[in-house]
Every structure is written in C-alpha cells, then in structure tokens.
Amino acid sequence: MRTPQRPGRPARHADGSTAQVVAFVRDLIDRGLVRPGNRLPTERTLAVQIGVSRASVRAGLRALGAMGIIRSRQGSGTFISDAPSLASEPLSFLAALHGFTGEQMYEARRVLEVGAAGLAAERATPDQIASLADEVASLFERMGDPLRFLNHDITFHRIVAEASGNPIIGTLVETVSALYYERRRRTAEQASDRDLMDAAEAHRRIYQAIRAHDADAARRAMHDHLVQAAAYQAQEAASVPHRITKRKTPDHPPKRSA
Numbered sequence: 001m002r003t004p005q006r007p008g009r010p011a012r013h014a015d016g017s018t019a020q021v022v023a024f025v026r027d028l029i030d031r032g033l034v035r036p037g038n039r040l041p042t043e044r045t046l047a048v049q050i051g052v053s054r055a056s057v058r059a060g061l062r063a064l065g066a067m068g069i070i071r072s073r074q075g076s077g078t079f080i081s082d083a084p085s086l087a088s089e090p091l092s093f094l095a096a097l098h099g100f101t102g103e104q105m106y107e108a109r110r111v112l113e114v115g116a117a118g119l120a121a122e123r124a125t126p127d128q129i130a131s132l133a134d135e136v137a138s139l140f141e142r143m144g145d146p147l148r149f150l151n152h153d154i155t156f157h158r159i160v161a162e163a164s165g166n167p168i169i170g171t172l173v174e175t176v177s178a179l180y181y182e183r184r185r186r187t188a189e190q191a192s193d194r195d196l197m198d199a200a201e202a203h204r205r206i207y208q209a210i211r212a213h214d215a216d217a218a219r220r221a222m223h224d225h226l227v228q229a230a231a232y233q234a235q236e237a238a239s240v241p242h243r244i245t246k247r248k249t250p251d252h253p254p255k256r257s258a
C-alpha cells in the first residue's frame with residue numbers, strides 16, 4: 001500500500017473524531033489507495049495522519065469492524081476485509097428491535113436464494129460444485145448431530161450464493177444466513193431425525209440440479225427446500241419452551257450452548 005495522503009476532510013465541528021476516522025478510511029478506499037486484503041497503517045500512524053487521538057482511531061476502527069469493512073488479525077494488524085461481508089450485528093440488532101419473524105426470514109431467504117440457485121446452476125465452477133458435494137456428504141454424516149448439521153447447512157447455502165457469481169447476492173445471503181443461524185441454533189436440537197434426513201435429501205437435489213446446470217430444477221429444489229425448512233422450524237420452535245418464531249417483541253433467547 002502506498003502511504004496515503006491526508007485527505008481533505010470536513011470541518012471538525014461537523015463530525016466526531018470517530019466519524020473522521022471512518023471518513024478517512026472511506027476516502028482511502030474511494031481513491032484506490034487501499035484494496036481488499038491490504039493492511040491499514042498502525043493506530044499511531046493513523047492518529048497522526050488524521051489528526052485525532054489514538055482512542056478515536058480505535059473507536060473508528062471498531063465502527064469499521066462492525067460494518068464488516070476491516071478485520072483485525074491478532075499480532076499482525078488491521079486489514080481491509082478481502083471478501084465482501086456485511087457484519088451481521090446490524091441486522092441482528094434490527095431483528096431484535098423490530099421483531100423480525102421466522103416467516104419473514106424464510107421469505108427473504110426464498111427471494112434471495114431461489115434466484116441464487118438458478119444463477120449457480122448457470123455459473124458454478126467445478127471447484128464450487130466439488131465443495132457442494134463435500135457439504136452434502138457432511139450433511140449425511142452429521143445426521144446425529146443437529147448443530148454440526150446446521151453448520152454444514154449454512155456452508156452449503158453460502159457456497160450456492162457464492163456460485164451465483166454475484167457478490168451482492170453473496171453478501172446479502174451471508175448476512176441473512178448469520179441471522180438465521182443465530183436463531184436456528186436455539187431450536188436445531190429439537191430437529192427430528194426424519195427432518196434432518198429430508199433436509200439432507202433436499203440439499204442433494206439442489207446440488208444435483210446445479211451440477212447438471214439445470215437452472216429451473218435448481219430454483220425449484222431451493223424453493224421446495226426453504227418452504228419445507230420453514231415448516232420444520234416452526235415445529236421445532238413450538239417444542240422449545242420460549243416461543244421464538246412469531247414474536248413481535250424483542251427476543252430474549254434462552255441461554256443454550258451452541
């Protein structure tokens with residue numbers, strides 16, 4: 001990375017110094033001075049370049065981290081995220097505040113992921129198809145372990161979204177998946193063996209359609225899977241002490257290990 005010039009910045013009274021740090025990094029990105037995967041200057045250097053305290057730099061970096069723009073790596077500094085990812089906290093916060101329902105989440109997933117599956121059938125690379133095959137195999141192996149099953153389930157959907165070849169769709173699916181995971185892991189242990197067997201089969205059908213480059217079949221299989229999964233999750237939630245899926249008020253999840 002070239003040493004960034006100090007960008008022209010708005011008068012200090014308008015923004016807090018945290019916002020100045022965010023604006024500074026945005027400016028570096030806009031001017032092409034940093035790219036995905038690049039390391040940012042140290043806190044000390046940033047403080048000097050921006051003209052704010054190191055505490056402000058840290059606050060600004062925390063804000064950028066919450067947006068998914070940067071990542072800290074222990075011992076090696078702060079980097080611009082190399083893959084687009086919206087941090088899930090903001091959506092999770094909104095979900096808690098406005099009481100997103102399970103039905104709304106599945107509806108959002110259908111809108112995004114049915115289209116993604118169709119595109120994946122057209123565009124998936126051999127590597128992505130091989131990764132999907134691995135995830136399907138893992139789903140069948142993890143039938144007795146609902147939480148690990150859930151991890152492979154989420155990974156499968158992430159690969160499909162990535163294979164759509166559209167990073168905007170990939171990012172949105174990732175964000176909604178994180179929210180989904182957060183909720184689903186509270187109920188996943190209630191999943192019956194039959195549900196998990198059906199789910200594993202559904203993923204295999206999606207995979208086979210993508211491998212066959214059959215976009216219609218991939219969309220249909222993804223649609224059917226998400227409709228079925230929504231129905232199963234509603235049953236799981238009904239057997240968990242706190243009713244989770246239909247609440248309109250903020251969630252206070254039962255503490256369960258995940």
Ligand SMILES: [Zn+2]
Nearest residue numbers: 153157203225
């Ligand atoms: Zn799934």
